[in-house]
Amino acid sequence: SQKIEQNSEALNIQEGKTATLTCNYTNYSPAYLQWYRQDPGRGPVFLLLIRENEKEKRKERLKVTFDTTLKQSLFHITASQPADSATYLCALDPSGGYNKLIFGAGTRLAVHP
Amino acid sequence: GAGVSQSPRYKVAKRGQDVALRCDPISGHVSLFWYQQALGQGPEFLTYFQNEAQLDKSGLPSDRFFAERPEGSVSTLKIQRTQQEDSAVYLCASSLGASGGVSSYNEQFFGPGTRLTVL
Numbered sequence: 277s278q279k280i281e282q283n284s285e286a287l288n289i290q291e292g293k294t295a296t297l298t299c300n301y302t303n304y305s306p307a308y309l310q311w312y313r314q315d316p317g318r319g320p321v322f323l324l325l326i327r328e329n330e331k332e333k334r335k336e337r338l339k340v341t342f343d344t345t346l347k348q349s350l351f352h353i354t355a356s357q358p359a360d361s362a363t364y365l366c367a368l369d370p371s372g373g374y375n376k377l378i379f380g381a382g383t384r385l386a387v388h389p
Numbered sequence: 390g391a392g393v394s395q396s397p398r399y400k401v402a403k404r405g406q407d408v409a410l411r412c413d414p415i416s417g418h419v420s421l422f423w424y425q426q427a428l429g430q431g432p433e434f435l436t437y438f439q440n441e442a443q444l445d446k447s448g449l450p451s452d453r454f455f456a457e458r459p460e461g462s463v464s465t466l467k468i469q470r471t472q473q474e475d476s477a478v479y480l481c482a483s484s485l486g487a488s489g490g491v492s493s494y495n496e497q498f499f500g501p502g503t504r505l506t507v508l
Contacts, residue, residue, distance in 0.1 A: 377434065377497065380431050
């Protein structure tokens with residue numbers, strides 16, 4: 277079956293360290309993959325999109341990699357801050373059409389001072 | 390500027406009641422999506438509108454779920470004869486364009502969601 281897997285356990289790190297979150301998918305060949313941030317009681321907020329022909333994408337302290345051979349994306353937050361604490365979701369559009377998104381379950385990140 | 394708004398933010402219904410959830414997308418956004426998010430899970434696609442046309446309703450879990458967007462702006466998700474398994478957060482998202490794909494990706498902007506609890 278088609279699915280997207282993210283680390284189900286919360287990730288706890290110390291402030292200033294780099295957080296790395298993993299997204300694996302099976303039976304898809306997406307043209308691009310996206311990462312969202314979701315805070316409690318709020319809707320997801322778009323962070324980054326990476327295309328299949330891009331190995332790496334950066335935005336400020338965020339970095340995303342996309343390995344279509346491994347069917348995996350890694351999401352890094354460098355110099356993490358307590359304000360980065362949230363749930364991070366990866367998503368892809370399996371059809372490459374109108375952006376109907378399939379989401380993973382998300383990984384909760386807690387950055388401790 | 391105004392983002393996507395949803396109302397009510399919280400809804401408690403007795404099993405068997407009908408509910409209506411409203412979404413006000415960002416003005417001028419062509420595409421509108423509804424998602425269902427269970428506790429501890431990611432959002433799951435329900436349905437998609439391009440202007441007033443419902444182009445994809447493949448994610449609606451049963452014929453008790455109905456969505457409309459009659460004038461191509463505000464949308465309503467209606468659930469008839471609610472069941473306990475309908476308890477979830479219902480998210481609405483809108484995006485500017487109609488076409489998708491790699492070359493013309495349109496970012497989806499999500500509302501805060503409506504938390505539905507069916508007793």
